[in-house]
Structure formats: C-alpha cells, structure tokens
Amino acid sequence: MIELEDVTFSYSPADPVLDGINVRVGKGEYLGVMGDNGSGKSTLARLITGLLLPQKGTIRVNGISTGDRRRLLEIHRSAGMVFQNPDAQAIGETVEEDLVFGLENLGLPVPEIYTRIEKYLDLLGIRELRYRNIRTLSGGQKQLVNLAAVMVMEPECIILDEPVSMVDARHRKIIFEHIARLNREGTAIVHITHDPEELTRCHRLIVLSRSGIIHQGTTHEVFNQLLDEEKMDIPVPFAISRALGLTPVLTTDALLEELCRLRSGT
C-alpha cells in the first residue's frame, strides 16, 4: 500500500530530518509512529501524501510514485490525511459543506453523498455539528470534523497525524473503536502520536529519532524496548503488567481480566 525506499528529506541542506529511511505499510495494516518533537513524524506524513517530495529515494502509494505529479489526485483518493492542526484542513463554511466538498469531487450521486455524511457524523457522535459554522467550533470539535471529512471519503489508507490531541476521553474512545473497525475491514492506518494509549490496536510500531528509525517491531516489542529506556511514555496497563512480572498487556480490560484470574488462582 505504502512504500518508502531509502528516503531522505531535509528542510535545510546540512540537516536532514529523515535520512535514508525505509518503511512499508501493507494493505490492511495498522502502523503506529512515535518520536520526539522534531523527529520527522509530520514530515513523514506529508511525504506519504505527496505534499513534500524527498530529496532522495522514492515513495509509492498503491504503486504510484508521489513524484508523478499528474497522478497526485489518485494518491489523495487512496490515502486520506487528518492533519495535526485542526485549522489546516477545513474547506467549507459549515461542517456539512466541508464534508460535501470531497464527496462531490469523487463524483458520487447526491443521495449517496448525504447517506455517507449522516453515517459518519453519527459514528463519530457529532450529528449536532452538521449545520454549524466551522469557524465557531472548538479545537476538539474541528478535529472530529476533520476525521469525518477523511472517513467519508472511505479511502484505502488513512494517515492520522495527532488526530485527537484536543479531544475528550469519551470521543477518543468512539474514534479509536471506529478506526480499529475500519482497519479490520481492510483500511490501512498510519497513526502518528505522542500518546501511547492511542496505539494499543496497532500491529506494528516505529519510533523515529532525528534522521532515522530507532525502534521497530510489533507493538509489544517496541513498548518493551521503550520501557527499558525510560525515555518515552508507554501505555499504563502495559507498565503495570510488566512491573508485576506478568505477560505485558496493552489495555485496561486485559489487565483487569488477568488480575482477576491471578486472584482466583486459576
């Protein structure tokens, strides 16, 4: 689905943000990306969607090189991106107009457009925002609208760059359950965040540092390494289970289940 081969990118020539990195995301795969501020996470997202071009190496989305500018629209149709800054994305004046815009461009029939809009506003629990002016929304509300705007397009791959940094716990739960469902149904996900609790459903994780990938592996492998290093946050259930000498688990439900089992001695 997404292939980065030996990709180097720098904003100023002597100081590459990414230096010769290789990343592959298969169809239906869920990749988590962590790393400190300035490690190149958002740059990676912009490279995948063709907003930036690498100085070296190639990036292909569904086999199409991002360097092939005539086919950029095809790339944008198969890989939708949710930006970090909630103000960077909105196009329409009202929420509905914003969602209609992309779907009209896809050439969908009008009834299908409105069916999809209703479906995703309901799924994200923001039906009441439908006719609101985007300008009057809070940061968290805008982030939800941006997610809806990408989800309605039903792309094969969704790239999330700190998608819910201003969203409350209740909506976060709804969003991540829905993203996990899309992923189970075959949508590839690239999820960039500083919050490890968001990444418990990933198949694989990579950790970027200035210039390269410093950790990669399954979610369990990488969180184990991060816990040993004590530099980055890891999910609380994972930290507790490992401190208790148990097989580490990623979610609260799994932790509680294991502790109850231990207590009853079964």
Added chain:
Amino acid sequence: MSIEIRHLTHIYDADTLEEIKALDKIDLTIKKGNVFGLVGGIGSGKSTLASLIAGLEKPTGGSITIDGEPPCPGKNVGILFQQPEDFFFEKTLFRDMAFGLLHSGLTEDEVNKRIHSTLDLAGLDRKILDQSPFHLNRGTLRLAAFASVLAMRPGVIILDEPTASLDSQSRKRLVDIIKRISGAITIIYISHRLQEVIEVSDSLAVLDKGNITFTGTRPGYLDWAAGQDGGGYLPILNQIMYRLHKLDFDVDFKVTKLEDAVGQIQRTLEKS
C-alpha cells in the same frame, strides 16, 4: 490577581436558527496565584470561557472581573492559544517574541531584557533567538510562545491545551515552568490530559454543556469523577485502580504514582 465570574452567559448567533448557548449563568471565583484546572468534553464551553476571560470577546450576559477590572488582553491577562507555534511568522524567533512587546510601548532595551529574562525563566537557550522559527521543533516553539505570553507580564495567564502534540520531555518542561511561576501569576489550565490537569491544579472545575458540574480541589475531584458513569473523567491510572476497587481489590483509587499502584496490587494478590 483574582478573578470573579458572576452569572456569566454567552450565546453565539442569538435569535437565529443557529443560536448556541455556550455558557449558562456561570459563577466562579479563582484565587490569586492559583492554578485553576478546567476540564470538560468537546463543546462544553471551555474555549468560550477562555476567550471571555482573555477579553477577546464580550459576554452576552453576566460579568468577569480581574482584581475588580474588566479583562484587557495584553494588559491584565494573556492567553496561550491552541497550537500557538503556527502563528510564528518572522525571520527570527527574537522578532516574533518582540512583536507584541514593541507594540506595548516598551523601548528596545526593555524588550531585549524582558525576552532574555523570560527565556531564562522558561529554561530555553538564548541562542535560539537568532534562528528561524521554521527551523525549530514544535516543543521548543511551544515553550517560546509561552515565554512570549509571560514576557507581557500579565497577572492572569490562560493556557488552552498547552501540551497538545508535545513529546513527554517538552510536556515536563512546560509543567515545570507552571510550577515555578504559580503563586505569582494566576493560571487557568485547560486540557484533556486529566493526569496533567490534576498534577498542576490547586483547584478544578468541570464544564458540561455550558454549566459547571463540579468545582473543588484535587481529592474532591477524584471522588466526583469516580461517581460519574464509566469513570471517564478519571486519569487512566485512577481508572484502572477504581475498577479494581470495584472488583473488591483492596486498593486506593486516588493513588498518584504508578509504583504505589503496583505495590498495592501486589499486596492484594499476595493476600488472596
């Protein structure tokens, strides 16, 4: 400076179909030098309240006073906006930081001194002042934006999701600055990171659909949050401990450190 909020109401697009009552007759007193945490779901009215206290909008009803005076942005109150690093636009960080100060009537010499002293207070290297903001990472820029607000020397500072999109090191640095300046400056701290709000705040309020549903101190907050459905207002560590407590594990859900939580769980398991 202390803040008095009385019967504060704010309605957007009044008397139209789109009318939204963002705040509904709110009363709050925020003590001088306190860190006041503000928690609530999306659309609960947090950002509206922030913008009214910051003096950026006039409330449609009720009043806000800061030491008896109305809010005046850049004078008695300053705000660190969400994602403030996106507002940097000058060639050097120094010029960005100096922008507001020069417009407030200070001499160039005074501006220099202010910028240097607040940068020191924020624990930032003075060398970054000559760099382009476009070459600095988000964590550094966020701290610099915070320093810019501090440099105006307001009595009240509002921080709106100040740690969103920051790595753990930058988050810690920002929280450290807050701990250093609290007491001298009244701080309103808005964040969805419950662990952090609880850690820094002297007292807290919860907003829900424009109404205040809780005000009080940290321990009171945890008790209140435990009573809410699903414990969604509890930080994750307390959520886990609360659910264990409900499952008859002998643990204290108000624990603040992971090590203590692990110790308590271990003891319960050993006993059984």
